Amino acid sequence: MEENETRKTSFSGFNLLACDGEELWVLSNRDGGARRLEPGVYGLGNLLLDTPDVDAPKKALERVLRDGPALESLFELLKPWKIVAPEYGTRCSTVLVSNGGNALYAERPFDAAGKESPTARYEFKLAR
DSSP states (O other): OOHHHHHHTTSSOOEEEEEOSSOEEEEETTSSSOEEEOSSOOOBOSSSBTOGGGHHHHHHHHHHHHTOOOHHHHHHHHGGGOOOOSSSOOOEEEEEEEETTEEEEEEEEBOTTOOBOOOEEEEEEOOO
């Protein structure tokens, strides 16, 4: 086993998405090596990319995207899957939308009781 394979299996389960503005790659230490993703809609939960547990949210996202990626519609889409618990749960929802050379990153934090805090928004130009 090569050194990187040994290192990635020494961690608890993780999924890593990496993008250079041209290509999107995924790596999980539970499922083979890194692979390039073709354009499309994907779902990532607590397991692997596109496992059956993300089918319903993926289909809902496809419906929302048909009307254009409106920020509030995307946050509404995430609400049913928010986990509220004091010791483990959703602590923020994040939306990243890119259009040409511009991007919008928005993050909505939650406390342990699930109460929303103000949404932080960052708009920036993508480097080419």
